[in-house]
């Protein structure tokens with residue numbers, strides 16, 4: 001066991017435990033270029049420096065830490081450091097910390113990579129600040145249009161362009177990054193499991209087989225803004241009522257599609273006063289199912305059911321099937337572990353159609369993720385690091 005795993009805890013999880021704690025929601029709120037994210041980026045750069053890795057930030061804000069000279073066709077592993085609002089301690093950081101641990105162990109064992117090798121930390125994986133998930137990997141692969149991203153704004157109305165400027169990050173070369181992509185020969189992401197799959201299978205680790213097709217939409221309901229006291233019930237055109245019905249319809253629609261999931265996680269009334277009938281209500285829809293067709297069919301059904309005035313698609317990620325050769329190599333390195341589909345999106349999913357990609361999941365005994373209860377036992381984290389170390393040893 002590596003020396004940096006403290007008794008009973010993964011030491012680096014403890015070291016960053018104070019960063020970005022959300023006193024209001026519980027858990028962590030670590031969003032792109034805000035104080036907590038900047039602090040975690042600094043922490044990573046320092047940790048990488050301790051391992052004599054050379055750090056660079058790419059055109060899209062992703063951080064690379066190279067063990068040896070950078071080059072094409074590298075073995076790359078990593079994850080992200082940002083979180084959802086009030087998220088858990090493991091989603092993202094576990095993959096980054098496990099990568100650092102694995103490199104430390106390989107160095108201690110006297111391994112010298114015969115190929116270029118890097119740890120990669122992606123920017124804004126959760127999309128919590130600017131509303132679009134996998135920003136760093138999406139920009140790098142050309143799946144996201146830089147002009148659109150520059151114009152995105154956060155909850156305070158700050159645009160991506162202004163936030164970048166404020167953080168001292170140049171956006172002049174934002175977007176498709178051919179050079180960075182040519183450097184990824186293979187990408188492995190270790191991640192805490194986000195459901196109950198591994199609890200039920202009784203295994204500390206698993207490999208990802210696929211990622212469900214998923215997307216995000218914004219639904220807007222319009223009505224007549226008016227006085228909460230002076231307007232008779234019969235005279236109202238209250239969009240909040242339509243929105244409330246829509247939430248129930250969305251649940252019913254998802255229940256009618258096998259294995260589908262649909263969530264309204266965010267809703268806002270405009271203008272938003274306790275004694276004001278809203279003039280409009282907007283809500284987010286996150287919908288996922290096991291194929292592109294069934295996800296599209298689910299969303300079509302929802303749109304038909306809810307009668308929203310406008311429906312805009314904010315993001316779309318088709319179903320991902322991870323590389324079977326990489327899965328074979330992973331199994332050869334770590335033994336027969338279960339294969340699990342992922343209901344959650346990941347940067348590894350974005351990279352999967354530009355490079356051979358694989359994922360290792362670590363059991364989460366609560367089965368809860370994107371919430372403070374998310375957890376991983378030390379022994380399972382160590383099993384994950386063991387797996388990642390073996391895999392990297394086989395690839396280097």
Ligand SMILES: [Zn+2]
Pocket residue numbers: 080091092125191346
């Ligand atoms: Zn994640």
